[in-house]
Ligand SMILES: Nc1ncnc2c1ncn2[C@@H]1O[C@H](COP(=O)(O)OP(=O)(O)OP(=O)(O)O)[C@@H](O)[C@H]1O
């Protein structure tokens with residue numbers, strides 16, 4: 213990655229919403245001890261996503277950040293339909309995704325592709341890269357048979373791999389090259405949206421930069437919309453036009469990258485940035501990290517989920533969950549920014 217610290221401006225994006233997530237909720241049944249089962253105790257649920265609202269604009273890179281366990285991967289997996297949501301809606305170009313069937317559903321499944329952290333585990337070790345791509349292109353009839361070999365070469369060029377790579381097996385490649393293969397496989401389906409979940413977190417820093425820069429180039433060349441899920445705030449800042457911050461299964465703030473990193477509004481975002489030692493190279497923050505323990509997703513606090521760790525929490529925060537409301541440059545879910553004043557009306 214270059215020493216670029218300026219943030220991306222949403223110049224290439226349009227105001228056009230490609231994906232609209234609203235009220236998305238997903239729970240998982242928690243494990244239960246034998247004793248609890250024998251006693252007939254109700255099974256607890258992991259609240260992985262709670263009433264998530266998020267709109268993704270066509271052509272943008274939207275970063276998704278938040279502490280481990282806040283629901284980033286669950287959101288990504290729900291969007292690619294690896295998980296069914298309990299409730300809520302996902303609209304793609306205005307159409308409800310859960311209602312899609314037949315050809316429209318297959319088109320959605322092609323249009324939204326996920327690239328995984330470890331493509332090695334998702335690549336068949338006995339299939340060469342050429343065979344993998346040939347299979348994807350053939351099954352989905354992306355090209356007539358006579359054009360498949362040329363398309364494989366084109367895809368390899370796109371991701372910066374030599375044509376000879378087609379004849380080799382996954383284990384013959386380095387981690388960064390395997391990520392390129394994973395990207396080529398996703399691109400074979402000509403998606404509109406790429407979801408990268410911790411795409412580079414398993415790679416060495418120098419290799420990370422190459423893969424991230426490839427993603428930047430591909431996005432501009434192919435006009436992709438990218439959801440970039442990552443822990444590394446510096447990478448997110450480098451890549452994203454806008455950033456969504458999640459806390460315990462909720463989106464608590466969304467803002468354009470410059471606003472989010474220079475004037476974060478939500479106390480959680482402020483704490484997250486203050487706790488990140490890597491944001492400005494060579495400087496270490498004197499600010500304390502977020503105090504207190506992350507509550508269990510089995511037992512999410514009432515009202516605002518962050519109130520138990522929030523230095524600015526007040527009475528209303530315990531009784532009323534703040535809605536995600538528009539503010540200059542983004543949206544925030546915090547009573548401090550209630551247009552009617554922090555006290556507002558207390559609705560238990
Ligand atoms: N398949 C599952 N079964 C049960 N619980 C799950 C499952 N997947 C996720 N969870 C739980 O849902 C919550 C959200 O998990 P998720 O993996 O989405 O978080 P994340 O933000 O991606 O975390 P990380 O940064 O560590 O990748 C966690 O409490 C997790 O334990």
Ligand SMILES: [Mg+2]
Pocket residue numbers: 284285286
């Ligand atoms: Mg995850």
